Amino acid sequence: MKQIVTGETIVKYFGKGGERVKALDKVSLQINEGEFIAVMGPSGSGKSTLLFALSGLDGIDSGKVMFEGRDISLLSEHELADLRRTKIGFVFQQPTLLKNLNILDNILLPAWRGNRKNTLQITEKARKIMKRAGIAELEKRDITQVSGGQLQRAGICRALLSGPEIIFGDEPTGALNSTSAQEVMSLFSEINREGTAVMLVTHDARVAAAAERILFMSDGKIVSEIRFPQSAGRDAGNKIRKITAKMQEIDI
Template structure:
């Protein structure tokens, strides 16, 4: 496997003494280039903590996290922030847009902060991404003048501006209606098929069914994994049934 991201014996604790909480208990995980991996588990199981630890958004207590040959857990914050900005993309349940900027400027922001001065080239790239994601024409809208699904699409455009090697998505459809959620997942599948790896946290088996592999977390550990590669990508119902069976097997 051509690994792009790996976590070895990853430990994350919160608090001290009697208040110590083991959020991650020596987790080992590898994600291949271009792979789509979903993480599922009950509330408090460590699934979001794992995403934050593997992306370098949160420091770890023990173990190591690597993006390619770069050990994230050894980088200083400035270098780590640069890796996140240039090699990773992030999509959250609620897109974190700046209200004083329009949709276009919000999308361009990560690339502009990289020091690029050519506004025209950035605008062209953003326009191409907006067309790809179905929100062309909304460039000058304020963030309050678009729907939740459109705002999430804008967030995906922003995450793709620097052509990341991997996208981290934390419940990206959690705040959307079923139609918008389906559209966003179809978009993420297309992005993945074009070569971008995805690590996605979800509680929804229908969402997880779109992944190549599902990791099940419980009490800060990965207790099981389900490969879905042998199932027809278009047979979401059958894939969803496998995910539900996997959840039941580990008591989720």
């Protein structure tokens, strides 16, 4: 199976001097094509830091992050920005949308920065993705005129526009009510079934149950892992029970 992202003994520190804290402690993992991975752990365990490192949004102090065989630390700023724009999607807990742009223009903004020659084609693609996400009728609305769940789906649309190999999500349902969270997770699951790898940080066992592989972190390390066979996909209740038991075991 094709490897998309590989982390090799990743170390990341925050702070300086006596306040220096090791956020990631020799973390190694690989993400394969089409995988759906959830990352769980207590606050401060390194979950979000790992996502930022693997996606190239933040640097590391030692180790390697390889994207399709390329060491991203050796890329220029332009090459790294191009990689993130074309191959990687990132969805934040709070959608980072601009108040002076409507929903459609917010979705289009990163694509416009990279390719102004094909505006019509990109706009049409964005509208198709919005229709799929159930927000086609919102394209002219300001970001203050839609719900939190609709904003998050707009953020996912933006992440999908370039046809990425993988989408990272940092607590993408954390600020949503249960109905909106379910809608967002249905969209992630659909994206994954079509072949895009997904890696999400979450505190919610119900969200993690959408994944086939759950990584548990503590003190900057991956301390445990659960893998579910594809045949377990429909038995969400059993998956949630196993995930919850593991969370209690490692005190999440």
